[in-house]
């Protein structure tokens with residue numbers, strides 16, 4: 001293991017897209033000192049994480065390719081990488097100009113960007129290694145932060161960054177382990193007989209991903225989406241241009257306004273922006289209301305996908321530049337009350353689906369291949385097999401049940417939840433009432449006694465709001481802040497600390 005001369009040791013917990021943005025940001029910063037980077041990830045294949053594993057072609061990313069980059073300063077990086085690969089004759093089945101690309105392809109991009117960042121760091125004398133293991137605990141020690149893994153490895157680091165991803169779907173009805181219940185449906189290419197009716201619990205973006213993957217691969221039996229509110233995600237519309245001055249002015253107003261007046265002031269500014277673009281508040285009310293039949297809503301929103309005066313086109317582009325600042329400046333009690341009262345409805349707008357997906361769903365609703373039901377109140381396993389889903393007072397039988405219920409807190413049984421529970425018990429992190437753990441807004445450092453502990457992506461949602469914490473461009477901007485702080489912090493001497501066990505190298509990074 002070529003670590004002898006490394007002066008700084010950095011451990012990354014989790015090997016998904018956030019970890020890739022971090023390693024890439026580190027490589028681009030061309031650090032002068034030698035760094036030993038260790039990525040701990042239980043999956044054999046670091047890079048794709050949960051959403052971008054090997055999957056069916058029909059399972060598409062739900063953001064356009066021009067917004068799917070690991071570098072916020074180069075939003076076209078994925079698009080350009082794909083064009084170059086196409087010119088070399090790679091991926092002949094893929095249209096590099098399509099706006100919405102297959103999930104597996106983004107996984108290839110992540111793997112390759114990780115490999116090239118590792119190569120760039122190696123050229124400067126640093127190393128990047130991966131360990132196929134789960135991090136079970138992090139302990140403060142004199143020389144830094146000691147990591148304990150599921151494979152019994154201990155390793156001391158100067159800095160640890162937790163890139164734990166989103167919680168797995170919530171098992172609200174205690175069905176895990178029952179035959180026919182798929183607790184986590186990603187990747188979406190699982191073996192389901194084409195003629196078997198499928199019920200998906202949830203109607204959010206993940207539920208739609210599942211329905212689309214099934215429909216595209218020619219599932220012949222009906223697919224049913226069932227949830228409490230039956231609300232599908234909105235249809236993505238073409239975003240209106242925001243001038244840099246507009247974003248700057250709004251950010252400045254958010255920064256200047258006292259917290260107590262923030263909500264009112266921002267509402268006034270957003271109303272002014274809507275009026276300037278001729279956008280109607282009525283459309284906003286309809287989009288956020290409950291109860292509109294799915295087919296009618298899809299038809300209406302598909303008709304508005306290119307409308308420059310659609311409120312979603314006017315306001316959503318502000319989320320990346322201003323959203324996290326606004327969220328962080330709101331008093332915590334306002335944030336909590338917002339999450340409780342508005343988040344579920346707003347999430348349908350913040351996580352929209354591609355228009356092609358909406359068109360496919362609409363067609364399937366019309367032919368009866370798809371049904372959307374609201375009013376789910378209970379799901380029980382039948383003693384004779386299968387499940388009963390009660391919705392609006394009626395019982396529906398389901399043989400196969402795919403779980404897409406969005407979870408807010410991490411489950412203490414899953415690796416991320418287990419680790420955070422241990423760190424909470426030892427006082428290293430403090431759970432945030434709005435999700436994840438408390439972090440310092442400027443640096444992503446976890447607030448607590450360990451100066452070398454950071455979080456990136458979803459575990460920062462309480463302070464950065466989940467829409468920003470989950471946007472890759474937002475994650476990349478935050479990764480750069482972490483890198484800047486790490487490189488300017490004195491090393492704790494972890495590199496000199498004796499290790500009770502050597503690191504098991506489970507993954508190889510190849511291009």
Ligand SMILES: Cc1cc2nc3c(=O)[nH]c(=O)nc-3n(C[C@H](O)[C@H](O)[C@H](O)COP(=O)(O)OP(=O)(O)OC[C@H]3O[C@@H](n4cnc5c(N)ncnc54)[C@H](O)[C@@H]3O)c2cc1C
Nearest residue numbers: 014016017018049050051061062134135164165415416457
């Ligand atoms: C199902 C799904 C679909 C999505 N689709 C899109 C999309 O189409 N477009 C988009 O822009 N965004 C999408 N997102 C948002 C997504 O959060 C980001 O795009 C990005 O994948 C986040 O990367 P991550 O590394 O933070 O999380 P992940 O990719 O989930 O990676 C986290 C990794 O951490 C590992 N881990 C957890 N705990 C531990 C531990 N204790 N020790 C070691 N390893 C651990 C997990 O095994 C996992 O591989 C999607 C998210 C989900 C959950």
